[in-house]
Amino acid sequence: MKTRLAILGVGRWGTHLVRNFLQHPQAELVAIADPNLNNLQTCQAKFGLNESNIIFTSDWETIKQKIPLDAVIIATPATTHYSLIKDSLASGCHVLAEKPLTLDTSECLELTRLAEQRNVQLMVDHTYLFHPAVNQGKTVINSGKLGEMRYGYASRTHLGPVRQDVDALWDLAIHDIAIFNHWLGQFPSQVQARGQVWLQSDRTTDHSPTGLADLVWVRLIYPDGFEAMIHLCWFNPDKQRRLCVVGSQGTLIFDEMNPNSPLTLQKGYLEPQGEGFVPQGQENEVIELEKAEPLKQVCDRFLETIKTGVPCAVSSGWVGTQLVKILTALSLSMQHNGTIINL
Known part of the structure; x- marks a missing residue:
């Protein structure tokens, strides 16, 4: 039996969800809601959808009252999620x-907790x-090829899009x-963040009382001493x-801007020689990856959890809660000029 579902929100990301669930053999998309009429019309035209098969409406209440559902996909602004x-x-x-x-x-x-209760x-x-x-990267790390884990770093930058509801940290x-x-298979025990506001000092939120930060430096400190900068x-x-x-034996690199080899292992270590150190074992290994759309994997896993009744350990509500807890602590650190916050 197919899972009857509704999708709330068909902006840029919501349309990708529509595409995936329309194509999925275990899903039946029965309703789409978005308060923006243009989004609804664009979605309907893009996929050639017929209103006799799918309800199009501006609000969730209409869907809830009209048709029975098994699942709801929510791709609306974060402020509406709760x-x-x-x-x-x-x-x-x-x-x-x-x-x-x-x-x-x-x-x-x-x-x-409500999901568990229900x-x-x-x-x-x-x-x-x-x-x-990311999946293959975890396999590489678990194999021990990197040797003793030292530290991590990441960069996520571009010229826009500039959000007006959250800062660069939350985005x-x-x-x-x-x-x-x-x-790493663990959550940070301490976090630290500093931010800089240039564009929207007049826009404030509970997490950003002095304006929406355009630049943020994040420090994550893990229980085993591993640190990551973002x-x-x-x-x-x-x-x-x-x-x-x-x-100690190399660096694992996930670079999305390198479409031909997004995951590589740069091997190498330092060997003592006299009073100094000499690089040894330098080699670049391209990690082979299966071809799969990540969002399709998300949709597959969601439908599988419904079928089996077993929560998705990788991205459950508990995982999502922990990530929000970390972001909240980082916002608090920014508000206090980079104070280290214990989690």
Whole structure:
């Protein structure tokens, strides 16, 4: 039996979800909602959808009252997540929500517990955790090829898009934090962040009381002593999507801007010689990857969790809650001029 589902929000990312679920043999897309009429019309025209088969509406309430559902896909702004997810879970629907789960840790905890109480699945679309390069990268790290783990660093920069609801930290950092956590198999115990506001000092939020930061430097400190630095900026024409983990025997590099070989292992170590050190074993190994669309993997896993009743350990509500907790602590650190915050 196919899973009957509705998609809330068909902006840029929502249309990708529509495409994947329309093509999925185990899914039946029965409703689409978006308060923006242009988004609805664009989506309908793009996929040639017939209103006799799929309900198009501006609000979730209309869908809830008209048709029975098994699952709800939420790709709306993060500020709307809490109420929509809570209502969907309370209605007995499984939920796949765009990241972040919400903007508040206590709300995330409440929703995650509600899903358990209602015996329905709550999964967060942390798409990078389903990327072939990230999956294979974890295999490389677990193999011990890097030797003793030392530190990590990442850059996520571009010239826009500039958000007006959250700062660069909340817009960009969750991807790299999720990858570091996944690769290391642990969550940071301490965090630190500093930010710089140039464009929108007049726009404030609970997390950004002095304006939306355009540049953010993040420091993650893990229980075993491993540290990672992340450079985030939406005001930099040098587009970078690069994350590295350094070990005593080499560096694992995930570089999205290198389409031919996004995951590489640069081997090498230093060997004592006299009073100095000499590089040894330098070699570049391209890690072969399977060809798979990460978002398709997300959709597959979500439908699988519904079928089996087993939550997705990689990107469950609990994982989403922990990531929001980390982001909240980083915002607090920025507000206090880079003070280290214990988690």
